[in-house]
Amino acid sequence: MGDEAMDRIAQKRVIIFGVGGVGSWCAESLIRSGIHHLTIVDSDCVSITNINRQLMATTQTIGQPKVDVLRERLLSINPSADITALQQIFTAETAESFHLEEYDYIIDAIDSLKDKALLILLATSTPPKGERGGGFFSSMGAALKLDPTRIKVAEFWKVQGDPLARALRNRFKKEKTFPRHKFQCVYSDELLQNQKPIDPEDKGNGSISHITAVFGFMLAGLVVQDIVKDA
DSSP states (O other), X not given: OOHHXXXXXXXXXXXXXXXXXXXXXXXXXXXXXXXXXXXXXXXXXOOGGGTTTOTTOOTTTTTSBHHHHHHHHHHHHOTTOEEEEEOOOOXXXXXXXXXXXXXXXXXXXXXXXXXXXXXXXXXXXXXXXSTTOOEEEEEOOOSSOOXXXXXXXXXXXXXXXXXXXXXXHHHHHHHTOXXXXXXXXXXXXXXXXXXXXXXTTOOSOOOOHHHHHHHHHHHHHHHHHHHXXXX
16 A cells, blocks of 8 residues: 555544444454554443454453453554543443544444434534544444345445344434435345344344454445545
């Protein structure tokens, strides 16, 4: 990419909301690609159910805050990186505390429909930082997928076959509040059915690492591509 492009990458400030199956892989890819200033936000601790798909989830990290474990791993890749780990949740009550206007790029890997909708609205209305503006990229649903070749990128209003995108659009229309500008999403139009769970109490939607990782890598790729396109 060249020295100028790498310098640009190192200067940008990125924040990722949600470092689970998608966000954790996005974070690692960004650090390995030269991002130096990264903030990771997630309120959860590592659970045994995370081990199948989340980068920092192992039998040794169960019970530890996800952001702390992930930060330790990222610093083992680049010890000089400026990584801020926030064990917090993005909600209407906490939104202002994250100061979105200070970041060049905002990555949405949130699961909660309500909180995800709020982040989209705020991120698309926040004046961008930096000389050439900032960027916002969002992950749609990565659960109930198996075929990585079905994963795509599209503008939010053009995403097809994704229940999460449909639910978000319906919410915006119902509340008559819409994103202020267009933004790119990573999604898949594949939709499988959950098989009978091993644990009858497990009502969650299943997901698998090669799908969540590709989602995360594609989000990271969108950031890097946007930074270097003018370099």
